[in-house]
Amino acid sequence: MGYRAYRLKDFWQRRRMLSAAAIQARAVHERELRVIVSTTHEHTRTETLAEGSDQDMGPGQLEDIVQLIRPDGSRAESPGFDPWVADVTDDQLVDLYEDMVVIRRIDTEATALQRQGELALWAPLLGQEAAQIGSGRALRTDDFVFSSYRENGVAYTRGVDFGDMLKVWRGIASAGWDPYAIGMATPAVIIGAQTLHATGYALGCTYDGVDSVAIAYFGDGATSQGDVNEAMVFASSFQAPVVFFCQNNQWAISEPVGLQAHRHISDRAPGFGIPSMRVDGNDVLAVMAATRIALDRARSGGGPTFIEAVTYRMGPHTTSDDPKRYRPADDLEEWGRKDPISRLGRLLESRGALTGDVTKRVNDKADAVAREMRAACVALDKELDPMMVFDGVYEEPHSGLERQKSQYAAYLASFEGGEQ
Amino acid sequence: MTQMTLGGAINSGLRHALADDDKVVLLGEDIGKLGGVFRVTDKLQEEFGPRRVMDAPLAEAGIIGTAVGLAFRGYRPVCEIQFDGFIYPGFDQIVAQVAKLHYRTRGKVKVPITIRVPFGGGIGAVEHHSESPEAYFAHTAGLRVISCSNPQDAHTMIRQAIACDDPVLFFEPKRRYWLKGEVSEELGADTLPMGSARVAREGTDVTLAAYGPLVPTAMDAAAAAADDGISIEVIDLRSLSPIDFSTVEKSVRKTGRLVVTHEAAQSGGIGAEVAAAVTERCFDWLEAAPARVTGFDTPYPPAALEEAFLPDLDRLLDAVDRVMGRRNSLTGWKATA
Incomplete structure (x- = not known):
């Protein structure tokens, strides 16, 4: 037996000791996954071979995708995915609807705060609400999120304080919140770096004998980074319980996804030995189903899973960006028809679940959140004590920095008493 | 007191660290069965198992980034970079993540990662195997950088590095790995002030x-x-x-x-x-x-x-x-x- 095989056997032995039920569940999920793989990847490959055209199989296209709610609001059947959201009641769908409306409102309010000079910058998530809510709401509190800077919707599902959400964008902190308080690392600004952190964290979960899962959020642009590819190698090699959640929003600032990939991004993962799913990222139910499948695989010792949620960044990269310079004019119209919130709204309407009372309640909640967020924002003091620049560099005293700190304190003190 | 080589003294220091704290894990290329290309981790996998002493895929950013995630989870990873000149693929994770995570989170996240780097020349090696990249890291706020010169310090300082709650770059003088000296294993992490000449x-x-x-x-x-x-x-x-x-x-x-x-x-x-x-x-x-x-x-x-x-x-x-x-x-x- 090779050494690696020995290690994996060791993992499995621990798993068996943890829960026989989990093993049983895993067998079910492996069967499920085979179905899913056969409905996505195998299909993709067959069709690719048949058509032989890169153009038709472009990484931004919506063919070969898992969809449970069509853009017109009708419910699509999917034998592989439906069982994973069979328990979701209409009331729960309304909750997901509310979440999406609220985070779109958060996004709009934060953009306004930036325009009014209260924030230095904001990275809008407009259009990506379903991808973030559908996945974020599938997580348990003991799972851990490693994200980029656009996952404010995910942060909302983790219960982040609104002031904490805005600190970075107001320029008063390098990170807003205590990662351990909400089970979410502070966002990585270096593209793709967090995927490795998720992998290491997941490995630690395995070592600790718990079934918590790490989930890494990143974009289509990040998949070109070495770190993301290395994370998939490590996750596969160590069978780490990690979910790679790629929001393919079609743009890396001005670069279209076609520059990052010639084929579906989800096609890469199987090459690393990681099963993958390609879902409609504007379909909150499909995203939730895929995330639940991936989480369940991870919890039951099945290792990593890759999800590509195909969506569209309807806004700019950040408030400093001008997408008019590069985005085709008809894209917004086309993707507007696939809007995640209105399609769920239509589904709920067709079931009589989106009554006037519900709509009012949802809008009132969004208004209240926006008010709360604005109040939290302006309450954050922009004037910090200059000595704070030294805080937290090291856990233990560092003599070189201590000297600079004391000299700067003396320098500042020299101004006390004013001009003579 | 025991006569040890400098490399053997680090090996013994690592053994103590692994035995003292089950959150200590070693991660690197060829550090398992082979015991590292310089044998500094010799027999540690045999003794502590493949979970504590992990052979990593050949990717330095992967090694460092995975260690960051383990640190998030409360572990104290000790990474081996096989040779000085191989550290650059991991440079971004070291200077952008390992060094800054504590500052970024105002100390909420501790990063007790040790990165061992055999460094320096004098062994007649090919390109990328004899470099001294320590200044890059000494220039980076958030990191501690130390280097040993004799077996006793090698033993005590590797234990000190691992016990430290800050990230430490530990530069090992590879041409002195076979330098012999008396080593007292009684001299553990807390017997030497951090950062003292x-x-x-x-x-x-x-x-x-x-x-x-x-x-x-x-x-x-x-x-x-x-x-x-x-x-x-x-x-x-x-x-x-x-x-x-x-x-x-x-x-x-x-x-x-x-x-x-x-x-x-x-x-x-x-x-x-x-x-x-x-x-x-x-x-x-x-x-x-x-x-x-x-x-x-x-x-x-x-x-x-x-x-x-x-x-x-x-x-x-x-x-x-x-x-x-x-x-x-x-x-x-x-x-x-």
């Missing part, structure tokens, strides 16, 4: 500051100079971030002269920092301008040329002559003291 030999005329592989060379220089009636005080810096300037300052105020040496290139190096700090702090005590004896501002040369590149006994003594105002290679042999 060591007076390796007392003297009165010249302070010679060195670290890692050049400390034995500096000791040889001090012995040779003594024959010539010059008393050299050798300081083993041990820590490069922070640098223990109080020890250096005390010595220079006594001797009035400073020579600082390292294998790394001169410009922007540790020697420049030491010379600048000594000039700032000891200007009124200096009898001569500080002198640096370093590798040149070239890439590390092919093995057949490394003797020309590496500071050696004669180049150190030449610099000692310079700060003593004696005839030296720069004045030409006509000048006199």
Whole structure:
């Protein structure tokens, strides 16, 4: 037996000791996954071979995708995915609807705060609400999120304080919140770096004998980074319980996804030995189903899973960006028809679940959140004590920095008493 | 006390760290069955199992980034970078994540990661196997950078690095791995203040500051100079971030002269920092301008040329002559003291 095989056997032995039920569940999920793989990847490959055209199989296209709610609001059947959201009641769908409306409102309010000079910058998530809510709401509190800077919707599902959400964008902190308080690392600004952190964290979960899962959020642009590819190698090699959640929003600032990939991004993962799913990222139910499948695989010792949620960044990269310079004019119209919130709204309407009372309640909640967020924002003091620049560099005293700190304190003190 | 090689002393230090704290995990290329290309992790996997001593896929960013995630989960990862020149693929994770995570989160996330790096030349190796990249890391806030020069320090300092709640770059002088010395395993992590230099030999005329592989060379220089009636005080810096300037300052105020040496290139190096700090702090005590004896501002040369590149006994003594105002290679042999 090779050494690696020995290690994996060791993992499995621990798993068996943890829960026989989990093993049983895993067998079910492996069967499920085979179905899913056969409905996505195998299909993709067959069709690719048949058509032989890169153009038709472009990484931004919506063919070969898992969809449970069509853009017109009708419910699509999917034998592989439906069982994973069979328990979701209409009331729960309304909750997901509310979440999406609220985070779109958060996004709009934060953009306004930036325009009014209260924030230095904001990275809008407009259009990506379903991808973030559908996945974020599938997580348990003991799972851990490693994200980029656009996952404010995910942060909302983790219960982040609104002031904490805005600190970075107001320029008063390098990170807003205590990662351990909400089970979410502070966002990585270096593209793709967090995927490795998720992998290491997941490995630690395995070592600790718990079934918590790490989930890494990143974009289509990040998949070109070495770190993301290395994370998939490590996750596969160590069978780490990690979910790679790629929001393919079609743009890396001005670069279209076609520059990052010639084929579906989800096609890469199987090459690393990681099963993958390609879902409609504007379909909150499909995203939730895929995330639940991936989480369940991870919890039951099945290792990593890759999800590509195909969506569209309807806004700019950040408030400093001008997408008019590069985005085709008809894209917004086309993707507007696939809007995640209105399609769920239509589904709920067709079931009589989106009554006037519900709509009012949802809008009132969004208004209240926006008010709360604005109040939290302006309450954050922009004037910090200059000595704070030294805080937290090291856990233990560092003599070189201590000297600079004391000299700067003396320098500042020299101004006390004013001009003579 | 046990006779150990420097590499064996690190091995023994790692064994203690693994035994003392089950959150300590080792991660690196070929560190398992092989025991590392320099055998520094010899038999540790056998003893502690493949979870505690993990062979990693061949990706330095992957090793460091995975260690960051493990640290998030409360582990104390010890990463081995196989050779100095292989650290650059992991550079981003080190300077952008390992170094900044504690500051970014105002200490909410602790990053007790140790990164072991066999460094320096003198072993006749091919390109990328003889470099001294320590200054990059000493220049990076949030990291601690240390380097050992003898078996006892190697043993104690690796335990100190692992016990430290800050990230530590631990530079191991690879050409001294086989240097032997007495080691007391009683001298654990808490027996040495973090970031403290060591007076390796007392003297009165010249302070010679060195670290890692050049400390034995500096000791040889001090012995040779003594024959010539010059008393050299050798300081083993041990820590490069922070640098223990109080020890250096005390010595220079006594001797009035400073020579600082390292294998790394001169410009922007540790020697420049030491010379600048000594000039700032000891200007009124200096009898001569500080002198640096370093590798040149070239890439590390092919093995057949490394003797020309590496500071050696004669180049150190030449610099000692310079700060003593004696005839030296720069004045030409006509000048006199």
